[in-house]
Structure formats: structure tokens, C-alpha cells
Amino acid sequence: MTDDLEDLKKHIGNKHSSEDVVTASQVGRLAGALMVDHPAPNKGDAVPPGYHGVFFPGLAPLSNMRSDGQPKSGGPAPAAPLPRRRIIGVRADFLDPMRVGDDITRDTEVTDVVIKDYGAGPTVVITIRDTISTPRGVSTIEERDFLSYTEDGPGEMWPAPVMPADPSWSKTYESSPVMIFRLSASRYNSHRIHYDRDYATKVEGFAGLVVPVTLVTYLMMELVRAEAPGRPLTYFGYRSEKPVIDLGPFSAFGKLDGDFAEMWATDYEGDLAVTAEARF
Numbered sequence: 001m002t003d004d005l006e007d008l009k010k011h012i013g014n015k016h017s018s019e020d021v022v023t024a025s026q027v028g029r030l031a032g033a034l035m036v037d038h039p040a041p042n043k044g045d046a047v048p049p050g051y052h053g054v055f056f057p058g059l060a061p062l063s064n065m066r067s068d069g070q071p072k073s074g075g076p077a078p079a080a081p082l083p084r085r086r087i088i089g090v091r092a093d094f095l096d097p098m099r100v101g102d103d104i105t106r107d108t109e110v111t112d113v114v115i116k117d118y119g120a121g122p123t124v125v126i127t128i129r130d131t132i133s134t135p136r137g138v139s140t141i142e143e144r145d146f147l148s149y150t151e152d153g154p155g156e157m158w159p160a161p162v163m164p165a166d167p168s169w170s171k172t173y174e175s176s177p178v179m180i181f182r183l184s185a186s187r188y189n190s191h192r193i194h195y196d197r198d199y200a201t202k203v204e205g206f207a208g209l210v211v212p213v214t215l216v217t218y219l220m221m222e223l224v225r226a227e228a229p230g231r232p233l234t235y236f237g238y239r240s241e242k243p244v245i246d247l248g249p250f251s252a253f254g255k256l257d258g259d260f261a262e263m264w265a266t267d268y269e270g271d272l273a274v275t276a277e278a279r280f
Helices: 002-011 024-033 177-186 197-203 213-227
Strands: 015-021 084-094 103-117 122-134 137-149 169-173 235-240 250-257 260-266 272-279
Touching: 002 103, 002 122, 024 177, 024 213, 084 213, 169 213, 177 213, 213 235, 213 250, 213 260, 213 272
Parallel strands: none
Antiparallel strands: 015 103, 084 137, 084 235, 103 122, 122 137, 169 250, 235 272, 250 260, 260 272
């Protein structure tokens, strides 16, 4: 197993390119999942930062899917031979907005593979960098960290974060299976922990369905945009501290200090689940 994991490092530097077209309908689907007005209904309208996530869907055939509903492999990313996988962090720089009607290109590269044991068995974190371009140049550069781990969990990957204090805004959301489904559908995400309750609880051992961390962070982005209207978001990054389970409402908080915003989210038990920051 250790040798197999070490072999993953040879994929660092792998690259892949893909193409898509920015459509108002796809932007609208994400807006509907987030319960906000359509931000770009017409050709030429600027698309808000973050909405790039509904383009370039992974179109792996069913024959190339793992038992958890995720692709075995695809693009330049290696397939870690571990049974559990989820995204744990994202960092995105927004340079120039996509516009409805744009032909867009995504250049993807494997930038790092980290193999460690945090006390519960081996883990692999694969970092992928996406550079998304429009006819006008680079629009978004995003790095995503994908964690693979054993049935025993990832272990204690980092010290427990301190709960931030004194938020300037907050909002509580019901953990709606419909909202979870619509978000997953808009991103073509078939990971079973988000919609198959029997699988999530009986196979992966969660207490319920897992609310996608992308859903939580999209809602956080909408809140910070509402707090700073007219100010373009230039950076957003987050770390998943704990999976959010749909057994109760979750809440998002934030505070703005000049061109910097600190944000966080808690789960139904009040535990810190996501930490994030944004810059304008």
C-alpha cells in the first residue's frame, strides 16, 4: 500500500485542458440552488466569482465510477487507492469575470501529492490547480485539495481551530435535501454521501447526509457579497474543519475589516465546520 501511494507522486505536473461555454441557464441553476436571484440572465452579463464551479463537469461514464459515486479517475488527477475521498480546501483568485456567452478553457495541473499518517491510517492529499480563461485572458485561478483516507477516518490532520468571535452578520439555513440535491445536480456531483442516506450512514458511518462543503461556502460567498455591494471579490478560500450533517440547521457568520472578510460556519451541534476568508 505504501509503495502504491508513493507512486502517486509521479503524477505531479500532469496537465489536462478542457473547454466549455458560459450559459445563462447553468448560472441560473446554481443561483436557484442558493436561493438568490439570477445574477447573469442575459448574454454578455458578468458572472459572479465562484460560479465557474458549475462548468467543466466531470463526464465519467458509469463504468468508471467508484462504489461511492465518484469517478475512479479523470483528467490528470491520479486515483488514490483509498476508499474515502472528499474535498477539504479551496483557494481561488478572481482576476476578470466570465461573461454569459464566453467560450472558456480550463487548464488543469496536479501541483502536489502529500502522503501522511495522522494516527488513523494513511492519507493522501492531492492538490489540483485550475486556470480558467475567457477570450479576454485568465479569469480564475483555483487550487483544490482532495483528501483520500481509510475507513477509519483521516485522523487529526491539524489542531482544532479556535471559534472566531464577534460576527457582523450571520444567517441560519435548514439542511434541506432538496437544496443539497439541486447544488449537487448543478455541479454534476454524484458522490453518494450527499443523497443516499443508507450509504452515508451504513457504509461511510456518517450520522446523516453530508451537506456539500461547496454548498456551505457558496452561501458564505453570497453573504459576503451582500455585505459589500459593488466591491468585486478578488479572492476566496476555505478549509473544511468538520463535515456538516443534515440532522439540523447550519449557520454562516462573517465580519468585514477593510478589504478583508473573515467567515466561518457551524453545524447543527454548534461546532466549527468551515473557516474561510475573502478579499476585495
